[in-house]
Every structure is written in structure tokens, then in C-alpha cells.
Amino acid sequence: MKDTLRQQFERLALRLSELDASLADPSVVSDMNRFRSLTREHAEVDGVVQRFRRYQQRERDLLAARDMLADADLAEMAREEIAAAEADLERLQGELQTALLPRDPDDGRNAFLEIRAGTGGDESALFAADLLRMYTRYAERRGWRTELMSESMSDLGGYKEVVLRVDGEDVYARLKFESGGHRVQRVPQTETQGRIHTSACTVAAMPEPDEAEEIQLNPADLRIDTFRASGAGGQHVNKTDSAIRITHLPTGLVAECQDDRSQHRNKAKALAVLAARLREKDRSERAAKEAATRKGLIGSGDRSDRIRTYNFPQGRLTDHRINLTLYKLQSVMEGELDDVVAALQAASAAEQLAELEGRGA
Helix, strand or coil, rough: CCCHHHHHHHHHHHHHHHHHHHHCCHHHHCHHHHHHHHHHHHHHHHHHHHHHHCCCCCCCCCCHHHHHCCCCHHHHHHHCCCCCCCHHHHHHHHHHHHCCCCCCCCCCCCCEEEEECCCCCCCHHHHHHHHHHHHHHHHHHCCCCCCCCEEEEEECEEEEEEEEEEECCCCCHHHHCEEEEEEEECCCCCCCCCEEEEEEEEEEECCCCCCCCCCCCHHHHHHHHECCCCCCCCHHHHHCCCCCEEEECCEEEEEEEECCCCCHHHHHHHCCCCCCCHHHHHHHHHHHHHCCCCCCCCCCCCCHHHHHHCCCCEEEEEEEECCCCCHHHHHHHHCCCHHHHHHHHHHHHHHHHHHHHHHCC
16 A cells, blocks of 8 residues: 555544544534534544554554465465455455545435437437436436426427436436536438438536525526416416426526426426526536646536437447447447446546545655
8 A cells, every 4th residue: 555545544543533532522412513523524434444454454464474484384374364365455455545535525415417409400309308218217227216307398209408306325426427418320210311410419417405505596686487388288287377487697597397287386396406507507617617727537527528429320339538338329228327327437436546646645
């Protein structure tokens, strides 16, 4: 293990001692908010420190086993212990390095997925519907719940824009790398000559804020319009002004919802999407400033970034950020995204680790 990493674990051991002392302090115990915060930190730090102590113990075991090699009667046992200790040390070092990586505080949140048709007209809108189906199937595979927050249909049954809410465990951690431009190459349904066309959609994955952290919207900054819902929905929605469009005047961001018969519920959904968009706007602006000094491995997440190509004639999916190519496009379109997500998470962790080691060098 590099000395820079070892020093960080030793600092964590000192921090654990500080936390032990703080949690024994009556003034801390009487402050429930601080007590809960320190208790959570203690649990996280303790897990890492205990693993580091196990690593140090196996280092001592390895040295002792190597000393035993000089004794002919113990040499065979020593070789077995050396092999076991070296395997344990390699495994523990990997676990420790991963434990040091800073966790995105939004990883455990639910998420909104916003899919917009881009270049390509009707074919782009149809591909937006395919992406919505892909993400919905992926959510089903993981046991997540989905809710359609808003939709704007195209003439051929695709989507000009659609927003999906995904609710479950570590949703944002798995969907956050989907933000960006998604390009499709295939023969469109409307193509009579059998020619391959290229079109694109953009996806934005936005963490759903906690109620306590949700952006407080000033009513004076909002313009709320009601209108009659369009498209499918039965006679009732076409007779009442139940659809809601909310415009955030300072930024020009717009959210609308027309999927529910209740104007009140449509308004609540639109406000939730608007709050997430405002939060994501702030997040993107901060990320852009950071990217000016360091380009991230998985891109800035900007919607203009072309992150992935779906080539249907070749059955090929390519993620351009990590040079990943998979020849299982049909399976991916059915929601089998685990291989893609795992590769992106591994690449992100590797980049974080390299940065961590670079700072400590």
C-alpha cells in the first residue's frame, strides 16, 4: 500500500478516537441532531478503520510467515499462510481504496429522467419512446417504481419530451451517468428506401431533492398557466382545464403536467419537476466550473455531450466516454443495462482513486 493512502487511514483512526470522545460527551448526547450526525459518521469511519486494522494484522501475519520459512518443519505451513495473507491483503487493499472514495451525497436519492427528442424529427421522437421503455424495463428489473410526470407526444406515437420519476434504492447512483446525448443509427419506420438514418435524443438524470432540502420557490417568480390536456386521456381531460404549465420567470425554465385529472395533483407534479430542474441547473453550473480545470472521465453530464451510440444494423452499443462496446443492443433496449452501468461506475471509481492518490502524492 502506498504511504499516501496509509497516512489517510491513520488519520481516519485518529478521527475515530475524536468521535468516540465526542459521543461520550453529555452535551453532544443532549443535542439529538448533532448526536445523530456524529453517530452516522462514527459508523462509516469505524467500518473503514476496522478494515485497516485487519489489513495491518495480515501484514504482521505475512512477515511472521516469511520468518517461518527458515524452519524446514514449518516451511509448508508458512507457504500456505503466505499465500493466504497475500490474497487477503490484495482484497483488503481494494476494499480500503474503494472506501476512501467520496460518495456523491445524491447517490441514494430517487431521480427524474427527462428525455427530449433532438435532431431527426419523428424518428428522434420514436427513439425517445424507445429510451423511455428501456429505462422503465431497467427499473422493473431492479424493483424500482416509476411514475410518468409529464409527456408531450409526437404525431407518430413518440415523445417530443417525457419526464419519468424513478423511486427505489440508489436510483440516482445508477442513473446519473445517463445524462447526455444519445445517438441512434437505424432504418426509420418512415424510410421507404431502407436507408440508415442518424438521429439523437438528450437525457437528463436529476436527483429528487429531499423535502427539507428542496428549493423553495418564490410564488412571485412563478407564472402558472392552466390549459386543456391534449392527446389521449378520455373525454374528461379534454373538457376541463386540468393541465398545468409553470414557468420560473428568473430562469425561463418550464415544467408542465397534464397526466392527471386533478389540477391540484398536476400542479404538485409540475412543481416537483421544476424544483429538480432548478437544482440540476445549479449543479450543472458548479460542475462546469470544476470541469474548466479538470475534465471528468465520464464527461460533464452536459446534455450536448454525445455519450452513447445505438447502432441497430450492427446490434452494437458504444459508450464513448469509456470506449465500451457491447454487441447486445436488443438486450440493452429490453432494460439489461447492468453491464453498462457497472462499467461506468468502475471507470468513475478508478478516476476518483487516481485523483485521490495524486492529491496525496
